[in-house]
Amino acid sequence: MALTPAQTQLADGQAHAARAMWNCLHDWWTMLPKEKRSLAAADAAIRQARKDIGWLAVLPAQAAQAVLKTYFQAWKNCWNGHTDAPTFKARFRAVMSVDIPQGRDLQIQRVHRRWGMVNLPKVGRVRFRWTKDLPVGKKANVDNRITGARLIKDALGWHIAFRVRTLESAPGPHEGPEIGIDAGVNIPLALSDGNYHHHGRPARLPDGTADRDKWLNADEKVKLLRLERRAAHRKSFRKPGQKTSNRLKRTYHQIASLRARAKRRAADWQHRTTTEIARAYGVIVVEELDIPNMIKSARGTVENPGKNVAQKSGLNRSISQEAWGRTVTMLTYKAARHGGALHKVPAPGTSQRCSMCGFTTPGSRESQALFVCKNESCGWSGNADHNAARNVLHLYRMGHALIPAAGRAVVRRARRVKPAAAR
Incomplete structure (x- = not known):
């Protein structure tokens, strides 16, 4: 406005x-x-x-x-x-x-x-x-x-x-095919049919660290860096307990504007991508990920300090930027709008199981992008994200789809009700 x-x-x-x-x-x-x-x-x-x-x-x-x-x-x-x-x-x-x-x-x-x-x-x-x-x-x-x-x-x-x-009018049943989706960092959405959806922005900088400002262009990144340095310089003059100056507030506002612009671009990409997937496929299968547990800090305690804290911190930022939970929410209501359905399957083992022979062997995922089956009679190798997406779809076809969250809540409440004879 x-x-x-x-x-x-x-x-x-x-x-x-x-x-x-x-x-x-x-x-x-x-x-x-x-x-x-x-x-x-x-x-x-x-x-x-x-x-x-x-x-x-x-x-x-x-x-x-x-x-x-x-x-x-x-x-x-x-x-x-x-x-x-x-x-x-x-x-x-x-x-x-x-x-x-x-x-x-x-x-x-x-x-x-x-x-x-x-x-x-x-x-x-x-x-x-x-x-x-x-x-x-x-x-x-x-x-x-x-x-x-x-x-x-x-x-x-x-x-x-x-x-x-x-x-x-209520949509008719979607006649599209079934698809499994694996959410990742390097490849945001990998599909089981070999396709993928990428936002065209590298997730990491040339030095290997996570790029937290990937939704900003080069000029905007330079401007953001200049504003952050200016904010740090002006903040150094503020005494403890002193109010924030108007100049520092204005700098903070300019930084927040750039962050909001990046957030809008990410949400726009998610809307376009999820709409395209909901229109093309009738059954969409995803993993039920415990995202809060995945982004926990590896810092540890003073007695038991963590390992690779900086690397885990960068991975946590990358996972948070992808907003997997928001993607699943969009896919849920958009699939229903087009007559399709979204199902969730258990996440453990999908990235370690070979989608060709079905064997799960430790160390098969040699890197973030490469999967090599350790089974001597198979030896298949390919993209790790596409392999996980095929395993996700396989779990659904084998009948391992989970009950929706609302249904599980109803089941839990029903179990708490005592039988009539015990009341």
């Missing part, structure tokens, strides 16, 4: 008020006895808070109600076993956002091919970049209309995301 400085200040005030509303609501909810907790009581508390606290009234009434609904839904997700319990939102770590739950308040108007106008409550008319076709004017009807929007701020500025309600 193209906001004026005054409009930016108003939007920032609403976002901070929404975060403070969430924190006050969380504090009120956790201190109240369980028998007195209810949605109606929380709604009355929010209305009273907006009357008593002047700066909370900056947030529109509908946006305050959206905070309550989001908070209540967060507790429902926790009770269902999907997420952890909601917590306080810190000022500098939380994402600044404001919800506009009613679409009739937006009054969207298209100016020309690139830009449009939208009305934001208590902010005014704002120009925004028109990047997708929206059901506005004659295109809008009961089955195809805008139901609301959400304002989100990142290092690049304020953005608006519209919620659109559409009526779509």
